[in-house]
Amino acid sequence: MFNELLRHEGRVCWNCRLDVPQFWCIDCLGTELYCKGCIVTLHTRNPVHHIQEWSNSCFTAVSLKDLGLRVQLGHFAGDSCLLPERAFNNDFTLIDTNGIHTIGLDFCGCETAQTRTKQLLRATWFPATTIDPRTAATFRILEQYHLLSFESKASGYEFYHSIARLTDNTGL
Missing domain, CATH: 3.30.40 (Herpes Virus-1)
Incomplete structure (x- = not known):
């Protein structure tokens, strides 16, 4: 009581x-x-x-990363990998509809693991590069920009900076 x-x-x-x-x-x-x-x-x-x-x-x-959250790709959410491989320099950036986030990310390093690019795509995160990705955009933000660009004709640059303002609103 x-x-x-x-x-x-x-x-x-x-x-x-x-x-x-x-x-x-x-x-x-x-x-x-x-x-x-x-x-x-x-x-x-x-x-x-x-x-x-x-x-x-x-x-x-x-950030959730600073609090200790690690996102494990290649396995079900909440499951751990026996051979996790941290993202390059333990520094992964994810762009989503509510801002730009630093994520504690582990790729699956198991013998049967898919490529890092494929692991990101299966998590519905589109990698910025196919070799050693350090940044990705969620499918949600890509869809949001796709629809917005039809209606407002906003450039990718303008859209990115509006998302950056959602993150900390400093305008930098």
Whole structure:
């Protein structure tokens, strides 16, 4: 009963009810606060959501990669690979409809693994290059630009910069 009372005061994680909650997702429905472990687990299938951390006076943006989320390609979501291969320099960029994201990405390195390009395509991420890809765009953003270009005649450059503004709104 005491845990339930603390839960309503925001002093325990809404999911595990054990840890101190300090993270929330601005893309998920609801305003519940979660602990670090739970926010990462809850976003295994949503690695492009925006997370904010409470820092005693305000919320500040933090990436799921910085919280420890790793996206494993070549296996079902949530499954791990026995021989994961990190993306080049552990630095992978994914462009999606809600911004530009740095992702902790592992390619499958199993004996039966597909090429990195094929692993990305199967995740519905279109790689920027076919050799050692470091950047991809989701199929959703490609479809969005395709439709927008018919209606607004926006250039790819203008569209990219509008997505960049969604990320941090600095205009850089």
